[in-house]
Amino acid sequence: MASSSAAASSSTLPPSVFNPRRHVGVHAERVSDVSSTDYPGHYPGEDHSWNLAKFKEDFKIEVKRLSQRSVEFDLVGVDASMANAFRRILIAEIPTLAIEHVYVSNNTSVIHDEVLAHRIGLVPLNVPPSLIKYRSPNGVPTDQDTIVFKLELTCEVDKNAPKEKGAPRKLIHEEVLSGDLLWIPQGEQQSVFTGALPIPAPTNKNIVLAKLRPGQEIDMDLHAIKGLGKDHAKWSPVATASYRLHPLIILNPSKPVPPHLAHKFAKCFSPGVVQVSKDGEISIDERNLRKESMSREVLRHKEFEGCVELKRVRDWFIFTVESEGPYAPQDLFPESIRVMREKIANIRRAAEALLADADAPAGPGPDGDVEMGGV
Known part of the structure; x- marks a missing residue:
């Protein structure tokens, strides 16, 4: 199939986007590689233990669109569990x-x-x-x-x-x-x-x-x-708070789309995503790539089999948040971070309390039984 290294060399996207380890495969009737693999023990001989410096290097938040009532931003470099935690906080836990x-x-x-x-x-x-x-x-x-x-x-x-x-x-x-x-x-x-x-x-x-x-x-x-x-x-505080994974379309240089089918190929994707030159050559407009709906229409046509791979970037989340209250849309995500920090602080205090109770000496219970320290 398509070469990720070849696509990366001619792309304006960060080269790390074409790392197959970050990809979710989108197929005609299923998806593949949905789970994260960056944890210790998955790849023999590689240490993927969490590192703050490495996290800062890969992490990114970038606002793409801001209006009076809505904001669209990219959250890159986090696991789906974290992105979903922020989504749930945005909906249910900001006062x-x-x-x-x-x-x-x-x-x-x-x-x-x-x-x-x-x-x-x-x-x-x-x-x-x-x-x-x-x-x-x-x-x-x-x-x-x-x-x-x-x-x-x-x-x-x-x-x-x-x-x-x-x-x-x-x-x-x-x-x-x-x-x-x-x-x-x-x-x-x-x-x-x-x-x-x-x-x-x-x-x-x-x-x-x-x-x-x-x-x-x-x-x-x-x-x-x-x-x-x-x-x-x-x-x-929100009308909607949702996210989707960033789409990725990889063309196969060893099997290009025939020029007479170029326009048919382009119509299989969202408008503006696939560009067709005068000579019938196909290219991906990466500025409009985020608009791709991943309808999989191209996978229905046998003449395009092997010409393209459909992917999503597993840790690149496109968030859309609409405010319907006193918060400006750009203030909602920082508020969700504040709530998350409070939750982590509460867990830390509870853990410290459990450790303190565990150090307490055991004594007889109300019925004469011996109780362990802590709960």
């Missing part, structure tokens, strides 16, 4: 605020109280979680752990609107929007949310919560508290 308690004084809309409360709870808020404490399970709400909103609307006919024959009546508050949530400062909150900090409100003020007809009204008090996505999705 945010969401409306948890809804006190209904009046609701004459067609939407039941429970359904409307659920819809309101899913509205993302712009409140920085670092300013708010967690509320204890049975604690009394305070200005340090609760943000209060008021939702009070009545649908009415707009009597000042010009009347046009055959035109529908114009209504006031026909739609209940997330922007209708009014922040009610509690305690010292007025002095906290001043200056550079935005006033507590939904991040998107155009989310439709309900629709009203004349005479219908809604009157609610809403309490937002701090929580985690693992308890309920409304506390998740």
Whole structure:
């Protein structure tokens, strides 16, 4: 098949990308070599014990695209278990605020109280979680752990609107929007949310919560508290957090694609990935290579058998993260690292406590039996 060394010599990608040990094989009906091999004992005579200097040499994070609500970055040089740990933390363990308690004084809309409360709870808020404490399970709400909103609307006919024959009546508050949530400062909150900090409100003020007809009204008090996505999705700071392995297409120089089939070959891949010259020569545009969907369409055609190898780079993760809360998209991954560090610190303290207990002398248990030190 294709020569990795030949491909590497003419490539703008790092030569290490063409190391077969880093490749996951993509075949017509299966994938191969999905497990990591860089651990002690796998390759005879090679020491692959973890080394910080070697890790720093191979590790890389690079932002590829950044917008107001999303970021795409490459995470290179880590095992899939680490990449997946960060993905799970992004979804479930970075704190945010969401409306948890809804006190209904009046609701004459067609939407039941429970359904409307659920819809309101899913509205993302712009409140920085670092300013708010967690509320204890049975604690009394305070200005340090609760943000209060008021939702009070009545649908009415707009009597000042010009009347046009055959035109529908114009209504006031026909739609209940997330922007209708009014922040009610509690305690010292007025002095906290001043200056550079935005006033507590939904991040998107155009989310439709309900629709009203004349005479219908809604009157609610809403309490937002701090929580985690693992308890309920409304506390998740992201709309999506996903990754995929970087695609790699290796052409076989010993069996080139026939010129009269070049355009058919190019159509087997995502647009822009395969370039065709005037002479019908095939080349891979490595700037667009990350856009390849790996549909395996090329493997369906017998005329292209042996012309190309489809691979993915096992430790090159393309992350896509969309923010739907108070965090800027570029701040989410550093937050996941902070959470990971806290987890590691907790494990270390627990291990040190176990070792300390293990050193304690054994003594008789409550029933006279001898108990071992530690748990």
